[in-house]
Amino acid sequence: MKSSFIHTILVLGVSVILLNGCAALKFTVRSENKNMPASFNHSSDTNNIAHLSWRDYFADPNLVQLIDVALKNNQELNIVMQEIAISQNEIRARRGEYLPFVNLGLASGMEKEGRYTRFGAVDEQLNIAEGRPFPTPLRDFMVGGSMRWEVDIWQKLRNARKSSVMSYLATVEGKKFMETKLVAEIAESYYELLALDNLLAIIDQNIEIQSNALRVVKQQKESAKVSQLAVNRFEAQLLNTENLQFAVRQKIVETENRINFLTARYPGPIPRNSSNFLSIDVQVLQGGIPVQLLDNRPDIKQAELQLEACKLDVKVAKANFYPSLGIRANLGFRAFNPAFLINPESILYNMAGDALAPLVNRNAIKAIYYSANAKQLQAVFNYEETILNAYLDVMNQLSKIDNYSKSYDKKRQEVEILNQSILIANNLFNSARADYAEVLLTQREALEAKLELIEIKINLLHGKVNVYRALGGGWR
Numbered sequence: 393m394k395s396s397f398i399h400t401i402l403v404l405g406v407s408v409i410l411l412n413g414c415a416a417l418k419f420t421v422r423s424e425n426k427n428m429p430a431s432f433n434h435s436s437d438t439n440n441i442a443h444l445s446w447r448d449y450f451a452d453p454n455l456v457q458l459i460d461v462a463l464k465n466n467q468e469l470n471i472v473m474q475e476i477a478i479s480q481n482e483i484r485a486r487r488g489e490y491l492p493f494v495n496l497g498l499a500s501g502m503e504k505e506g507r508y509t510r511f512g513a514v515d516e517q518l519n520i521a522e523g524r525p526f527p528t529p530l531r532d533f534m535v536g537g538s539m540r541w542e543v544d545i546w547q548k549l550r551n552a553r554k555s556s557v558m559s560y561l562a563t564v565e566g567k568k569f570m571e572t573k574l575v576a577e578i579a580e581s582y583y584e585l586l587a588l589d590n591l592l593a594i595i596d597q598n599i600e601i602q603s604n605a606l607r608v609v610k611q612q613k614e615s616a617k618v619s620q621l622a623v624n625r626f627e628a629q630l631l632n633t634e635n636l637q638f639a640v641r642q643k644i645v646e647t648e649n650r651i652n653f654l655t656a657r658y659p660g661p662i663p664r665n666s667s668n669f670l671s672i673d674v675q676v677l678q679g680g681i682p683v684q685l686l687d688n689r690p691d692i693k694q695a696e697l698q699l700e701a702c703k704l705d706v707k708v709a710k711a712n713f714y715p716s717l718g719i720r721a722n723l724g725f726r727a728f729n730p731a732f733l734i735n736p737e738s739i740l741y742n743m744a745g746d747a748l749a750p751l752v753n754r755n756a757i758k759a760i761y762y763s764a765n766a767k768q769l770q771a772v773f774n775y776e777e778t779i780l781n782a783y784l785d786v787m788n789q790l791s792k793i794d795n796y797s798k799s800y801d802k803k804r805q806e807v808e809i810l811n812q813s814i815l816i817a818n819n820l821f822n823s824a825r826a827d828y829a830e831v832l833l834t835q836r837e838a839l840e841a842k843l844e845l846i847e848i849k850i851n852l853l854h855g856k857v858n859v860y861r862a863l864g865g866g867w868r
Contacts, residue, residue: 424699424772428682428783432790440680442688442863446575449860454663455582458655462578463571465656472567479560486556490549492541504529533733536724536740543719548711551704558701565697568690568867574654575866579857581651582664587850588644589666594842595637602630602835605818609828622828629832633839670849674797674856679790679863685782688864695778699771702764709764712757715749782862789859796852803845810838 430436441449447456463469505512518526544550606626612618648662686692721743727733750757817834820826860866 422769422772424775426686426779428685428779431681432679432786435679436681437678438680438684439678440684440688440863441678441860442680442684442865443868444860444865445868446860446866449865450579452582452665454665455579458582458651458662459575459578461655461657462574466574466654467656469567469570469574472563472570476560476563476567479556479563482556483553483560486549486553490542490544490553492539494537494539496537497535499532499534501532502529503532527728531728532726533728533730534724534726535733536722536726538723539719539721541719543717545717546711546714548708551707551711555701555704555708558697558704562694562697562701565690565694569694572690572861572864572866576857576861578651578654580854581647581654582662583669583672583853583857584850585644585647585651585662585664586666586669586672587846587853588640588647589664590669591843591846592637592640592644593666594839594846595633595640598633598835598839598842599630599637601814602626602633605831605835606630608818608822617824618828625828625832629836670845672849672853674793674852677790677793677856677859679786679859682783682786685779685786685864689778689782690864690867692775692778692782695771695775699768699775702768702771706761706764706768709757709761712760713750713754715747717745717747719743719745785862786859789855789862792855793852793859796848796855800845800848800852803841803848807838807841807845810834810841814838 446459450456450459505515507513507516515526515528515530520526542549606623609618609623609626613620613623649659651662652659686696721741723739723741725733725735725738726740727735727738732738813834817826817831821828821831
């Protein structure tokens with residue numbers, strides 16, 4: 393009767409603990425939204441340039457070599473590699489938590505009780521054998537093993553390990569995303585360097601044209617065909633054009649050093665062929681369909697894995713409300729004399745189990761649980777934001793390529809017309825049929841148009857790079 397009563401009390405106690413724990417776990421969980429538009433610009437073509445290797449996408453051998461060096465030496469990428477190693481160790485640690493902890497050890501000690509104490513008086517009357525009194529002081533020698541194991545009945549430890557695995561995989565995707573950005577950054581800087589070389593070449597060409605024009609004007613001034621004002625105007629324009637080259641040269645130095653930094657090298661020349669910059673082809677780019685971003689964009693996969701890790705963390709925090717079952721055991725030999733240590737009669741062992749559950753003052757556990765839920769909601773919002781950002785990123789880059797392609801064609805025609813206008817204006821000026829102001833204006837307009845053409849071309853090439861990055865290319 394008494395045993396039955398105790399059993400009933402225990403069952404009721406555990407039930408109260410579980411019900412009390414469940415009552416505290418009411419929380420609204422929000423599922424992630426993966427819905428995306430069906431296409432980019434109403435195209436249903438599933439071919440996608442993101443599946444191309446960057447070696448194939450960027451055909452310039454100098455650029456390919458720079459990217460190759462950067463992926464091997466870039467310091468930021470090396471830092472991420474160490475983060476991956478840290479995540480691997482976290483998995484190893486979590487894996488060990490739900491397995492038994494077994495320890496092996498040796499121990500020795502010595503004690504002496506006072507003669508006029510209870511234990512001292514008892515020891516005085518004891519004999520370890522006939523005619524052999526209990527040793528004083530008492531030595532203690534022990535060799536044995538101990539085991540401690542928390543039984544993972546609520547999958548708390550296994551879920552914690554799965555969460556660490558998801559975090560590790562998210563770190564791997566983060567490395568891929570960094571590779572994508574690094575490839576794009578190298579390519580952008582390289583194309584910018586080619587553009588600056590061409591800007592400098594255009595400025596040098598215009599300096600030569602304006603220098604020739606200045607010599608003609610000086611000759612005409614000597615023959616009294618024009619005044620000193622015309623000479624001054626031509627000379628001022630030449631000085632203005634010569635001044636442009638210094639800013640471009642400074643940008644070349646900075647861009648070269650930026651590439652050297654990304655490749656983890658000290659300043660040095662960047663091999664390149666700038667002569668064919670304007671003829672670099674921006675082929676028809678195939679963007680595929682939006683749903684492919686879920687597989688191709690490493691940042692989306694990283695956000696998804698982080699979300700899965702947060703969901704598992706919620707389960708781990710929830711399990712803290714339930715009873716934990718622990719088992720402890722010890723097995724070994726113990727004696728007061730090493731001669732008796734390895735002896736069947738010196739064997740000792742014990743085993744104990746306990747089930748513990750939080751009952752009063754559970755604020756810390758609740759705080760951990762609510763924080764885990766908040767992080768899970770945060771991860772949902774981050775995941776949805778990453779998907780939206782990826783889609784808009786692709787749309788922006790596709791639109792950029794389309795508009796800058798049309799702009800480049802128009803500006804190229806303008807440059808051709810203004811180049812012809814320079815010859816016409818010079819001929820008219822030499823034959824006294826045009827004012828020198830018209831020559832100056834035509835030269836200035838031609839120079840500005842050429843510089844704008846280079847700027848449009850670099851924006852077009854940046855679009856080529858960034859649409860590849862936006863679609864998830866560059867990490868394969």
